Amino acid sequence: MIIQRPSAPFYIQFELTSSCNQSCFFCYNEMGGRSNSELSLNEIKSILDQLHAIGVYSINFNGGEPLIRKDFFEIAHYAHSLGFDLHLNSNATLIGENEAIEIAKYFPSVCVSVLSSNPEKHDKLTGYVGSYNRVSRGIDNLLKQNVKVEINVCTFTDNYRELYEIAKSFASEGLHVFCVTRYILNNPKEQSRLLGQQETIEVLDSLERIANDFKTYKEVKLPGPVPYCELSAEYVEKLRYWNTPCQVGYGVCRISPIGVVTPCPLSDEVMGDLRENSFENIWNSDGWEKFSNCIHVTKACIECEELNSCRGGCLGYDDALKKACLTPDTRKWRK
Numbered sequence: 001m002i003i004q005r006p007s008a009p010f011y012i013q014f015e016l017t018s019s020c021n022q023s024c025f026f027c028y029n030e031m032g033g034r035s036n037s038e039l040s041l042n043e044i045k046s047i048l049d050q051l052h053a054i055g056v057y058s059i060n061f062n063g064g065e066p067l068i069r070k071d072f073f074e075i076a077h078y079a080h081s082l083g084f085d086l087h088l089n090s091n092a093t094l095i096g097e098n099e100a101i102e103i104a105k106y107f108p109s110v111c112v113s114v115l116s117s118n119p120e121k122h123d124k125l126t127g128y129v130g131s132y133n134r135v136s137r138g139i140d141n142l143l144k145q146n147v148k149v150e151i152n153v154c155t156f157t158d159n160y161r162e163l164y165e166i167a168k169s170f171a172s173e174g175l176h177v178f179c180v181t182r183y184i185l186n187n188p189k190e191q192s193r194l195l196g197q198q199e200t201i202e203v204l205d206s207l208e209r210i211a212n213d214f215k216t217y218k219e220v221k222l223p224g225p226v227p228y229c230e231l232s233a234e235y236v237e238k239l240r241y242w243n244t245p246c247q248v249g250y251g252v253c254r255i256s257p258i259g260v261v262t263p264c265p266l267s268d269e270v271m272g273d274l275r276e277n278s279f280e281n282i283w284n285s286d287g288w289e290k291f292s293n294c295i296h297v298t299k300a301c302i303e304c305e306e307l308n309s310c311r312g313g314c315l316g317y318d319d320a321l322k323k324a325c326l327t328p329d330t331r332k333w334r335k
Helices: 041-054 072-081 097-106 119-126 131-144 160-170 188-193 197-213 233-242 279-283 286-292 315-323
Strands: 011-015 058-062 085-090 109-113 148-155 175-182 219-221 252-255 260-262
Touching: 041 072, 041 279, 058 072, 072 085, 072 097, 097 131, 109 131, 109 175, 119 131, 131 148, 148 160, 160 175, 160 197, 175 197, 197 219, 197 233, 260 279
Parallel strands: 011 058, 011 252, 058 085, 085 109, 109 148, 148 175, 175 219
Antiparallel strands: 252 260
8 A cells, every 4th residue: 555645744732841840751752841942932943833834733732841931922923823723732730820821822722631530540640649630620611611622541550440431520511522641551560551442443343332421422423443353243333433543654653852753653763853954855755755655554554455444553663662672562563
């Protein structure tokens, strides 16, 4: 299968900082204070100019926690003035009434992470006492400004059975998306938290219940796709319905806080450095060919009749397991 790469990615994940006021165990970015090597305001504006010139449509600002940057709203204002479709990932703990008013000027929606329906457990998982209450307040402040909110639950063995209760806790007008992502291994010591086949099946069943029972959610989705061959044949149709096929290398890419371009936020494969080259030159460099030719997936995937729909699942998920010297438990990796 050959995928025709567009002249620009549809969607950029732009990480503005690696700094965060929480310390979630599953975060793929290094925690800590803001590095002196992070992009300056002027560098970010220059990159935004380049993205606009090449025809990028949508940008999602994330981090770390983007609102930690004191110049965040200046960045948002500049990006908005260029006409981008803007979105924001935030833990919402820093979104007071004034911040929500400013966010509403630039962002039609904000994606907020929630880890448990139990405040104490949520706080423990984020490493921040009081975070659940602050998240809830942040969400309320956004809704008052008519900003749509997307709930994202990073799902692992500790919380996958809470998905329905989390969805129930937050279901209301304005909460327009309920999103579930599987935990991607970022520390070999945490492998017991990875979902197995049966847990993944239960997640799919929960998504169906949530979609049926809470109609205020206009969309319920599983953006970290699961390869069809990971589950038994009876669940392939469910996966086909819930999966969002991976667009790594042709529809999406990531810009890190220091200006490094990678195929996706979960990849550490450096495609170029925006301090040394233009985005257009990086996007048109030879290193991306493997994605359009689909040689970044396994031989079994290339030969599979479901490749066009499945796309091999989440490649970042597999890569994380392989880095920990683990073999993904899917048929595509079995010899």
